[in-house]
Amino acid sequence: MGALTLTQVTKSFGATQVIKGVDLAVEDGEFCVFVGPSGCGKSTLLRMIAGLEDVTSGDVAIDGARVNDLAPARREIAMVFQSYALYPHLTVRDNMGLALKQAGTPRAQIEAATGKAAEMLALDHLLERRPAELSGGQRQRVAIGRAIVRRPKLFLFDEPLSNLDAALRVQTRIEIARLHRELGATMIYVTHDQVEAMTLADKIVVLRGGVVEQVGRPMDLYNDPDNTFVAGFIGSPQMNFLDAGKLGLNSDRLGIRPEHLTPGGGQISGRVSHVEKLGGETLVYLSSEDHGLLTVRLFGERDYAVDEVVGLGFEPNRAFHFDAQGRRLR
Amino acid sequence: MSQARHSTARSLAAHAVLILYTAIALFPVFVVVINSFKNRRAIFADPLAVPGPESFDLVGYRTVLAQGDFVLYFQNSLIVTVASLFFVLLFGAMAAFALSEYRFRGNMLMGLYLALGIMIPIRLGTVAILQMMVASGLVNTLTALVLVYTAQGLPLAVFILSEFMRGVSDDLKNAGRIDGLSEYTIFFRLVLPLVRPAMATVAVFTMIPIWNDLWFPLILAPSEATKTVTLGSQVFIGQFVTNWNAVLAALSLAILPVLVLYLIFSRQLIRGITAGAVK
Numbered sequence: 150m151g152a153l154t155l156t157q158v159t160k161s162f163g164a165t166q167v168i169k170g171v172d173l174a175v176e177d178g179e180f181c182v183f184v185g186p187s188g189c190g191k192s193t194l195l196r197m198i199a200g201l202e203d204v205t206s207g208d209v210a211i212d213g214a215r216v217n218d219l220a221p222a223r224r225e226i227a228m229v230f231q232s233y234a235l236y237p238h239l240t241v242r243d244n245m246g247l248a249l250k251q252a253g254t255p256r257a258q259i260e261a262a263t264g265k266a267a268e269m270l271a272l273d274h275l276l277e278r279r280p281a282e283l284s285g286g287q288r289q290r291v292a293i294g295r296a297i298v299r300r301p302k303l304f305l306f307d308e309p310l311s312n313l314d315a316a317l318r319v320q321t322r323i324e325i326a327r328l329h330r331e332l333g334a335t336m337i338y339v340t341h342d343q344v345e346a347m348t349l350a351d352k353i354v355v356l357r358g359g360v361v362e363q364v365g366r367p368m369d370l371y372n373d374p375d376n377t378f379v380a381g382f383i384g385s386p387q388m389n390f391l392d393a394g395k396l397g398l399n400s401d402r403l404g405i406r407p408e409h410l411t412p413g414g415g416q417i418s419g420r421v422s423h424v425e426k427l428g429g430e431t432l433v434y435l436s437s438e439d440h441g442l443l444t445v446r447l448f449g450e451r452d453y454a455v456d457e458v459v460g461l462g463f464e465p466n467r468a469f470h471f472d473a474q475g476r477r478l479r
Numbered sequence: 480m481s482q483a484r485h486s487t488a489r490s491l492a493a494h495a496v497l498i499l500y501t502a503i504a505l506f507p508v509f510v511v512v513i514n515s516f517k518n519r520r521a522i523f524a525d526p527l528a529v530p531g532p533e534s535f536d537l538v539g540y541r542t543v544l545a546q547g548d549f550v551l552y553f554q555n556s557l558i559v560t561v562a563s564l565f566f567v568l569l570f571g572a573m574a575a576f577a578l579s580e581y582r583f584r585g586n587m588l589m590g591l592y593l594a595l596g597i598m599i600p601i602r603l604g605t606v607a608i609l610q611m612m613v614a615s616g617l618v619n620t621l622t623a624l625v626l627v628y629t630a631q632g633l634p635l636a637v638f639i640l641s642e643f644m645r646g647v648s649d650d651l652k653n654a655g656r657i658d659g660l661s662e663y664t665i666f667f668r669l670v671l672p673l674v675r676p677a678m679a680t681v682a683v684f685t686m687i688p689i690w691n692d693l694w695f696p697l698i699l700a701p702s703e704a705t706k707t708v709t710l711g712s713q714v715f716i717g718q719f720v721t722n723w724n725a726v727l728a729a730l731s732l733a734i735l736p737v738l739v740l741y742l743i744f745s746r747q748l749i750r751g752i753t754a755g756a757v758k
């Protein structure tokens with residue numbers, strides 16, 4: 150229970166097409182993450198799955214049944230929003246129980262379901278409070294609890310952690326991962342945070358301008374990107390793109406991750422423009438006449454002076470070749 | 480230190496301006512009220528003096544309560560104002576919700592059309608309105624007044640409320656939809672409470688012109704049974720003699736109910752700033 154299929158789904162607002170034909174299959178129990186730059190249509194796609202936006206053309210199917218014309222409440226989904234969207238006039242208990250109450254579930258059953266969800270999220274002592282009396286992290290946990298209580302086929306998350314501070318974000322991320330394991334439910338998660346995408350996902354969908362650029366497991370996207378967009382989007386700091394012609398290769402551009410450039414060797418040379426020491430690693434930014442700005446990631450603490458000229462080498466089998474259109478040459 | 484002094488000076492200046500404005504605004508009301516408690520001679524001899532042991536006289540109030548049916552007039556005014564207010568807020572909020580929440584063809588045009596009434600005074604249509612009321616047999620009924628005032632108040636209500644409703648979190652409404660709330664429940668239970676301050680503002684701006692209006696009661700409902708307070712007070716203003724005591728007393732009395740309504744709404748206005756679920 151809980152597989153999702155999108156078939157040639159499109160969405161237009163007036164004359165502008167925002168989603169341009171998306172095909173996607175998410176299997177039961179999978180954790181699928183949508184990533185992409187701002188405005189690429191992640192939220193729109195998620196809202197179409199939820200039924201909050203009409204589908205202009207194409208089909209959305211949950212468990213093989215077409216749901217295009219089904220109201221959001223009848224799709225057996227639950228959604229967690231970035232702004233929490235708790236009902237201000239209801240207590241935490243009633244917030245969590247509302248969907249079941251609307252569905253006409255017996256009172257005792259609602260009590261049991263909210264109690265269980267509250268226990269899972271350590272919300273027991275907050276049940277009688279109103280949203281205004283909670284901290285940001287607590288509100289988001291209540292919002293997640295509200296989703297759990299419904300036992301949906303599909304959990305939808307739209308950047309649920311972006312309003313939280315760094316520490317809380319890590320903690321809630323771990324909590325979501327744990328919930329996914331315990332509930333075994335299908336989850337679709339929108340984010341533009343690399344780390345969330347890489348750590349949570351079974352499957353990452355990279356979107357750009359309403360088009361799916363690549364779908365795959367996190368490490369597949371990292372180690373085997375289809376094009377320069379995916380190569381540049383996944384991985385932080387960003388992949389370096391070098392002018393392949395200047396290196397005497399016959400592709401157009403050469404992509405090398407910052408950790409795969411090593412000082413020494415003389416194929417590439419650059420002048421140090423900035424050094425960032427992070428303790429565990431050192432990031433060196435170089436400007437090179439042939440290739441523009443390059444980033445090198447070195448393990449441990451290293452000393453480089455600004456304006457120092459450094460020669461760089463790389464292992465050819467860790468470099469990716471791209472053509473002039475940005476497509477990967479394999 | 481100088482920072483603190485500076486801000487004290489600034490707040491003193493601000494208060495001085497506000498107090499001056501309050502004094503100017505309240506002065507006519509003050510003059511009306513003090514003179515309503517004086518005898519006729521004292522009103523003309525020294526209109527700005529407060530009533531003293533010699534000049535104090537309740538003749539105005541006695542006249543008002545004795546002549547005509549002032550309790551009935553008050554009741555009429557209240558019925559008309561409260562009913563109109565109710566319909567303006569209800570229909571205004573509903574139209575505003577539709578305009579701000581749903582995308583449909585002609586949404587913009589509809590919004591402009593509904594707001595047009597802010598710029599065009601409804602009194603321009605008096606003749607047509609009167610013909611319509613005569614044709615439908617509503618002349619000399621409070622219903623006629625309620626209908627006209629509802630029409631008069633709607634444009635501003637729709638305009639202000641739709642701006643505010645656009646500000647209500649989409650996520651909250653969508654969460655409601657996913658949880659299976661009907662559009663009506665979303666409107667009444669989620670959106671309306673969040674725009675309560677705007678509703679209070681609209682209520683105040685709608686209520687006062689209705690309460691004070693003389694034009695439509697005079698034209699549409701001048702019968703004894705449907706007179707409003709403003710119209711009822713007119714009996715004391717004659718072409719040659721005006722019973723100033725009675726006029727001032729009637730006006731002073733007419734302030735009270737509207738003051739009570741205002742206090743109710745302004746409390747809402749302050750309390751209504753909701754600390755919501757949205758961060």
Ligand SMILES: Nc1ncnc2c1ncn2[C@@H]1O[C@H](COP(=O)(O)OP(=O)(O)OP(=O)(O)O)[C@@H](O)[C@H]1O
Binds near residue numbers: 185186187190192194
């Ligand atoms: N109601 C709407 N009317 C018109 N255009 C819209 C509407 N909603 C979204 N869009 C457009 O659709 C595009 C995709 O929006 P969407 O909110 O899905 O982006 P996103 O990928 O979620 O971005 P972000 O990461 O900033 O949240 C944007 O260009 C946006 O301007």
Ligand SMILES: [Mg+2]
Binds near residue numbers: 191
């Ligand atoms: Mg978004």
